[in-house]
Amino acid sequence: MTSKATRLYPLPPREITAEGGIYEDLELPPALPPARRGDSPPGSPRPYVIINMVASIDGRVAVGGKSSRLGSAVDRRTMRNLRSKADAVMIGAGTLRSERLSLDSDRTFGAAQPLAVIVTKTGDVPLESNLIGHERQRVLVLTTGVEGENGTSRSCGEARLLRAPTTPSGDADLGSALRILQTEHAVDILLVEGGPSLNHSLVSQNLADELFLTLAPKLLGGPQSAALALLEGSPLQSPRAELVSVYLSDGELYLRYRLR
């Protein structure tokens, strides 16, 4: 069966086959000159950062703790498709702990796999049990906890470790960590796939350039205490996003927003 999708916006509408997912012809911006990147310290280069998530109409990003049950087959192909545009795919360790998942792109094209980056504060990173394909993918564990606080080495197997620099106040300096990803690991395009705390850290520090959101035509419900939203953290100061494009496939909306 051939999957179809329609680009609704920008106009005019255009029907596409969605065999390979949405965004097959996506071209992300080339590395911007440092002066165009507004993060701190000003002028420093860093990867172009996109976030990709799937949510229900009622704003839930996981069903029973797992996001994998929420989207359609087209959404899953779109996810792999975005990975194939990225040099690295980043997730929070909490997301990895909650479900077995893979971070690879579509292998049928024989393309190089993106670097998998797992962000952890506690060091509890169940790579061998939960990261499908960890043995054939380069994996980097980015630790953001205080030195000596975590026991990362116990559970990360062959993965390389990168300790995030700290700010003068002692917090993890994500911006500096991203710059190291670019300069030492050749990550020009970074795809982030949650969870909510990692998304929030990047967005609130102006480190995320775009959000790709699949809106699944489902109402999940569930108590507030279990309601994982797209972002989790303090209220954001500059909440405005700019809608770039809208695709539709079988009731599922694929929304792309520019965040900066």
Added chain:
Amino acid sequence: MTSKATRLYPLPPREITAEGGIYEDLELPPALPPARRGDSPPGSPRPYVIINMVASIDGRVAVGGKSSRLGSAVDRRTMRNLRSKADAVMIGAGTLRSERLSLDSDRTFGAAQPLAVIVTKTGDVPLESNLIGHERQRVLVLTTGVEGENGTSRSCGEARLLRAPTTPSGDADLGSALRILQTEHAVDILLVEGGPSLNHSLVSQNLADELFLTLAPKLLGGPQSAALALLEGSPLQSPRAELVSVYLSDGELYLRYRLR
């Protein structure tokens, strides 16, 4: 300034002026014959129920406890526009307690105002302080608490009271209450504007026919404990919704879903 909006879906796209909000030409289904309504007990008539909400991209339906800050001027006109199609506008008392609001439609047309229905379990309904225009609108307070448990009469002024019938297990029977609204108060079209618990009660009991969701192009963030979502309650059993139409105005998406 003339506000513009584009219907993106169904195709072909069509540009409209949005002076009076989206859905100016909306025609809701006429009252269905009882046999077509699937609620319990089967075959009973009830109003056609639509829910209208505004949410941020990250699924929040309120900023600092207030939904009024989330949408644009076009969204607020759309809200009044939907009210003008309804015989009654229903909200939960918690929503009324959280902010001063009005439930009237656009008075410039001189149309009859919809009946305001406030649903309360506890009887704490601050009509006089928080319902703007309560003195010129018919108000009905629908109590769903156990008899004798609430002190509704103390705070509802001139409002009429309707005690929801109870199911054999002693819970409030919302379906029966809706049927009373139709038979005794001539409510054929009921518009519900939250909050999350009331939305959930209606959707989970198959008493909601459509959802109108405005997706504001904003990322709000905020801690999970303060994250009001569209629905709040137990996980839903049949979560699928059907996308009916998509409008776009200045980055704001107006989504219409059929729920049954």
